[in-house]
Amino acid sequence: MEATQIRMQDYPGVGPARDVWLLTHDPLRDLADGEVAVALDTISIDPGMSGWITNKRSYMPPVKPSGVMRAFGVGQVTQSRSALFSEGDWVTGFTGVQTHGVYREAALRKIDASLAPPQKFLSGLGMTGYTGFFGMSDIGQPKEGETVVVSAASGAVGSIAAQVAKAAGARVVGIAGGPEKCAYLQSELGLDHAIDYKNCNVGDALANACPDEIDLYFDSVGGETLEAVLGLMKYQGRIVVCGAISQYDDFAGAKGPSNFMSVVTHSLTIRGFTMRDYMHRIPEAIEWLVPAWKDGRLKMREHVVEGIENFPDAYEMIFRGENHGKLLLKVGAPS
Amino acid sequence: MEATQIRMQDYPGVGPARDVWLLTHDPLRDLADGEVAVALDTISIDPGMSGWITNKRSYMPPVKPSGVMRAFGVGQVTQSRSALFSEGDWVTGFTGVQTHGVYREAALRKIDASLAPPQKFLSGLGMTGYTGFFGMSDIGQPKEGETVVVSAASGAVGSIAAQVAKAAGARVVGIAGGPEKCAYLQSELGLDHAIDYKNCNVGDALANACPDEIDLYFDSVGGETLEAVLGLMKYQGRIVVCGAISQYDDFAGAKGPSNFMSVVTHSLTIRGFTMRDYMHRIPEAIEWLVPAWKDGRLKMREHVVEGIENFPDAYEMIFRGENHGKLLLKVGAPS
Incomplete structure (x- = not known):
């Protein structure tokens, strides 16, 4: 055949x-x-x-x-x-x-x-869903009332991560490109704030949306967004990094954040991961994701x-x- | 007066x-x-x-x-x-x-x-000693047999950090500038390997000194050394960052590591800190440092x-x- x-x-x-x-x-x-x-x-x-x-x-x-x-x-x-x-x-x-x-x-x-x-x-019930689930719930560990920022928040990984943070009681600010995606973040996913990075200054918009600074950032884009967030992180804040799509097409010229020193001055923790860290725990993700999706609480x-x-x-x-x-x-x- | x-x-x-x-x-x-x-x-x-x-x-x-x-x-x-x-x-x-x-x-x-x-x-019994002590023992948590790299290892912070890692049974590679400092690392502090960054290619020297890759890096210099280390980190390795002396005199132009993506691909954890995180725990540091110094086990x-x-x-x-x-x-x- x-x-x-x-x-x-x-x-x-x-x-x-x-x-x-x-x-x-x-x-x-x-x-x-x-x-x-x-x-x-x-x-x-x-x-x-x-x-x-x-x-x-x-x-x-x-x-x-x-x-x-x-x-x-x-x-x-x-x-x-x-x-x-x-x-x-x-x-x-x-x-x-x-x-x-x-x-x-x-x-x-x-x-x-x-x-x-x-x-x-x-x-949402596959690798990208598991990535958003474990990255947010196991590494990020959002707490009630915390300010959580999610980049690529309408995407396959970010949308799950954002909804997991919402379910934990956090105030969630999503970043996405274009009005359609931003409308989706607020009306469908129920996020508290949506930032359209294609039509504003992300640093200014984040500062407005996060007056109490950022407790937790779920990063899957890297680049300038990561830089903008680093300048607004709370003391002892956490950053979960699951990729850097903005730089995937230019690995050789990829840049680290120029304000990397914030990691020291604000006692930040940055944790990178891929799903290979969690292959043995996939059933935990399915156990949370499937009922949440069936109930309509989780959108994908x-x-x-x-x-x-x-x-x-x-x-x-x-x-x-x-x-x-x-x-x-x-x-x-x-x- | x-x-x-x-x-x-x-x-x-x-x-x-x-x-x-x-x-x-x-x-x-x-x-x-x-x-x-x-x-x-x-x-x-x-x-x-x-x-x-x-x-x-x-x-x-x-x-x-x-x-x-x-x-x-x-x-x-x-x-x-x-x-x-x-x-x-x-x-x-x-x-x-x-x-x-x-x-x-x-x-x-x-x-x-x-x-x-x-x-x-x-x-060694002051803030810099406490910084080396908490950064290595509490954040880094070196384990017996692990490969630990310490930059600025002959310095006030690094020398304490390196000796804490040695005391935990780790294999410790120190980086310092010039033959006098490197001799001090090996003969006085008893480190396993010393790299003179002023007289070699740090990346090559690290690759030679760390054939099994790096479990833990204690960073107080940032810059090119951090880049070299990032390329040699073990899967799920840890990086403790307590400063970036190589870039202190050029904050505005400070660069993040260009291979920052290793954080994702190798599931690394980076934790920054300053002593303000540990002010309430200073007695723990004194309890360890003073007897070690009096016994001659700890050099400063x-x-x-x-x-x-x-x-x-x-x-x-x-x-x-x-x-x-x-x-x-x-x-x-x-x-």
Whole structure:
């Protein structure tokens, strides 16, 4: 059977370059013992992908030239030589950007499609949701009445983080780009204040929105926003860093905050993390997220691009901030 | 009675400028109730002073133009209208750079001059010693067998931090400038490895000295050393930041580490602090430091400049790293 893949031809220079990507059609190989064939339904498009196609030391090895592009995906088992999986099971894992794939059983996790539509397991009920959940609840530990600032607050990670802080009783200020996203933060997510970084001076807007300074900042953008926040942090404040999307496309020239000394003068704690720190605790996230979503207390939205051939567009879209909600690529047959 | 003071005329521009300082001779004012007159013996010269003469938001308000320059000092009470202090008591506190001063009783703390020579209470048994002690033991929490890197390791703070890590059983790599300081790190402080940042590539030297990467970095210099260390940190490593001497003279142009993203990719924790976080716990530091020093297990050395008129030289010396040991200014009569 023929499958379709997106491969990375070679490492891009600085910035995403379209000629990095190659659409190929290779037959699916036969299964060995302990392997499973999966028809993919949906692929997750994440800012972290730019790190995976950067040939330098990071939290996981980069994609190899000519290799299928790494991605999370969900799909259904079509054939199994594993005792752990049966035909029809819904699974997730690092499936790569492809329509069909063969995987070792250890590379996949079953998902319970009776809980929610499968694509939710790539959104609020998936890695990005878990990232927002653990980053805010376990590292950030927001307390009632604290002022919490969340950047990229309408995004896949930030929207969950912001809602977790709200649920803890914090006063939450969200930063997002454009009036539509800011309206969403206030009317849908119920945040206390929304700052449109595309249409104001973020430092001034933050100072207005946080007259008592900032107890906790959930950072997934870095850059100038981090600098603005550093100047407004409360004594012994906390900063959780889960990425720096504003600088992903320019790793080599990424800058640290010029007012880094605030870390000393204000006795700040900065903690970085990725989901690899929490893989063993995923059930805790599901236990909180699923009922909150079912009750309507937790909002999550997805922005779905159709067709594997549109991967290069979707990849660029996320760095331009054009998606509204978790960006997904539907690669399976329309359902 | 006439006293002699060093005053800050006005805020300097970038970098220490000699015309910032003014030597004045003003009579000592009469004591009000609850006040104490002190003849100062020794003044502490600290890198943090540059922050105190920078007119921007920091952990304490800057010195006011024409005001006596802020400094820690030790001296002896010559007159008291406080029930808490008697003539002859040794005291310490923010005394300012002057030969004599009048202070409110709340601004002073008694020191026990029977434990050690008074100047030690500005060195290893004073604020810098406490800073090294709490920063390493309470924040850093080194464990047996861990690789710990200490910058400015021959300095007043770093030398205590390094010895606390050694006492905890860690493998300690010290960074200092020049062969004399590096010899001191190994022969006197017993560190496992010393790196002379003035005579090698720090990144290469660190990579050689830390083949298993770095568990814990005690940073008091920032700048390029912090960048080099960030590239070598172990997964979930810790960084304690207690200052950034390499950038104190250029606050406006201070840079954050360009590889700040390592905080995310390696799940690092960065914690900044100053002694104000630990003022209530000083007795714990004394309890550990005094017996360790008396037994000879803990080494501390001072570099004493004589004469209040030499304050401007001493102030510049610390930013050039020319002092060997805690830099002190003797302002009292020769003892």
